[in-house]
Amino acid sequence: MPRPGFVLDVDRSTPPVLFHHGEQFKLEKLPPGRSRIIYPGEPLDPLEDIDGAIHDALVNPTGDSEPLPALLRPGMKLTIAFDDISLPLPPMKRPDIRQRVIEQVLDMAAAAGVDDVHLIAALALHRRMTEDELRHAVGDRVYDAFAPHGLLYNHDAEDPDNLAFLGTTDKGEEVEINKRAAESDLLVYVNINIVSMDGGWKSTATGLSSYKSLRHHHNVKTMQHSKSFMDRHASELHSSNWRMGKVLKDSGVKVFQIETTINNNVFGTEGPMAVLQKREWEWNTKDRMSFMAMKAGLDRMSARSRRSIFQAYRAPHQLTSVQAGEVEAVHELTTANVLKQHLVPVEGQTDILTMGLPYICPYNVNSIMNPILVMCLGLGYFFNLYRGKPPVREGGVLIMSHPTPWEFHPVHHPSYIDFFEQVLSETTDPIRIEAEFEKSFAEDEWYRHLYRTSYAYHGVHPFYMWYWCSHAMQHLGQVIIVGGDVRAVRRLGFKPASTLQDALEMASDVVGRDATITHIHNPPILMADVT
């Protein structure tokens, strides 16, 4: 029986706690008496018969939907869209869950005599997936069957000929999605829900949409009113996507949504990484030895070697649930299943929130975690992993640990480089950034060209990363990055600190000497249910 997540009050006998630090690790002592650590729940038991569970979900759909085989007929246009490289994190060991689901959908389509099938990677304004990445997601069999004929491809949010305008919401938000998906008799969406933000109408209304459509919810105002965007019912981001979903439905786009959830088995139970998933006081001699050996080895390696090792890691995620059918009904079940794994009850807010940021976020898979992504992971994702209210009080301090190198992937993140050099050197205020700079980056022909033909994130993407953090920036009194590149941290508008003790000392200037401290022991992922 997996143990649920819990909050540990730190006392003198509490061993040093693990902090992820990019591709390295640190063990830190937290001040006893005023610190606590939020631990994630242990991995939930996985489904035993995965293929059987998928089949069952497809033939017994949730909500107002017919079984998938009944929706398939000869001569129809079928489009299968699937989540892109940003999910799951880290990428999972083969076979990817998308492959398992897509193969079963195609099995049924073949049995029904469906000829016209397209598969689309729903990547919105993310970078295009490479052949290797697509092969990993859908499997070699599906890739070899469809890609050579041009039937498996990446969504292009900048191709005017292949976008369909479907109308506007009652709040005036324009809805424009992939034309093939919009004009299909059936759109099957295959999702992986790693956090509660994913899935629902966000899959189609964001994943398959264009900049014209995305800008209505990927903006500072929406993000500042999403408290948090991980909690759908308190998220303006989701409200906007749900309004867009209604437009999709009303305009006749028939969606059969397949959502899956995975457990917290990120580092496995064997191998040197397994120790990262255990609670520190339960580390045995072997764990301590392997951790020390791993840490010593990593500390002596070049950053590039460390990155290669970690980026090659494939996580043994296991499927905990699969549900299919009508979008909203499916998503309700999915969210409940995600929360079952992630939710940890936490009483009261803290003055100082600490977190160790790992080597990966949704936008640097097989890539480099640049300073903007470091900020987005900490202030965008980890900060927002709460329900109710943030675990840190308004005006509190956030301390993150990450090397934050002044380094960018020139192919994947070209607009990030210019954003960091040109925009952040002017201002870090998201409202000013949005008003003064967004349009020129979003409509830049060179960025557009790189997005469409190379493997670059869209020109506007670094802006979205910045907006993603606007709720946290509005809420926090100070942000400190421990062990980061000093110049890069200052460019982000944060304070650099050499050690955690220094950072706590600096934080005391803002929140006082006896401030309470809460450490989020993430990953594996947890979501604080703060009351």
Added chain:
Amino acid sequence: MSRIPITKKQATELVKSLPVNRSVAASAARAGGSAVARRLTPSVLRAPTLPGGVEPLPVESKVGANYDTDWARSYPARAARVLLVEGVVKPAMDLLATPTVEGLDRLEDLDGRPVVFAANHHSHVDTPLLLSVIPEPWRHHLFIGAAADYFFGNRVTSTLSALVIGAIPIERTKVTRNSADQAAELLDDGWSMLIFPEGGRSPDGWGQAFRGGAAYLSLRCGVPVVPVHVEGTGRVLRKGKNVPRPSPTTVTFGTPLMPLEGEDSRKLAARIELAVAELADEASSDWWQAKRRAAAGATPSLQGPDHGAWRRTWALGDRKAGRRRPKRTWPEL
């Protein structure tokens, strides 16, 4: 040219004049060295002679289906086999057959439990090729059903077959309980089996009807059957050739099949054959085309068209050779 110092007649006379029992010399010459050895052996150690009028007991063959291969699963023999497979067979196959392996992900849910791998059979290369591509944990915990009359014909081939490929003898000319019992016992002990249900190599490049052995063992031991399709080994070393020629091959593993409720071995064998045929279709076209043809019941038979010999050979040319996956050309950063 040197001359012989005596004539042939003089030599014969000389031999006759030697003080030797000529009848003994003649019998020794007839029976050869073994008879001489027998004569020289003390009588208590000699094999008894058969009295006249007594029917000799039938001699039980120690080779063929009766060859005892238990020793080949002892730890020293297994260690030797691991060294041979990893050190000799695999590098040789990588050079000779450069295999592309597909469908390994389909074995993911088996969690290493014993299975019967049932493959089509084109060439003697099939066995070493499969030994080098079947993944762990099965690769080194595997035995192979090999033709008793061919691989276990004499002591030398029997020993080599048992040691190098971990073979057990399977009678293909008659039904024997011995072979099946031995295979079932090993499956029950946690070993996996590789079998070629066609019973022999393809004579013309097309497959032959699958026999029921794999299906029978699956039903008897409750283990799944993994259909395997091997493509291209006929080009490396087809039946009738002795010298291999390097050529790329493709091995496709299929979804494991479990016997259905009430299914007999004949029906299961047909299902295994169909599964291998679907894999063949998948290897020669693509997964989706193969799926659609399978759904429409139009999967091309492994046994080829029912035509005359030349048209069957002609039709072989229609099948596409295995495709190579392009190398990744992503820049290192």
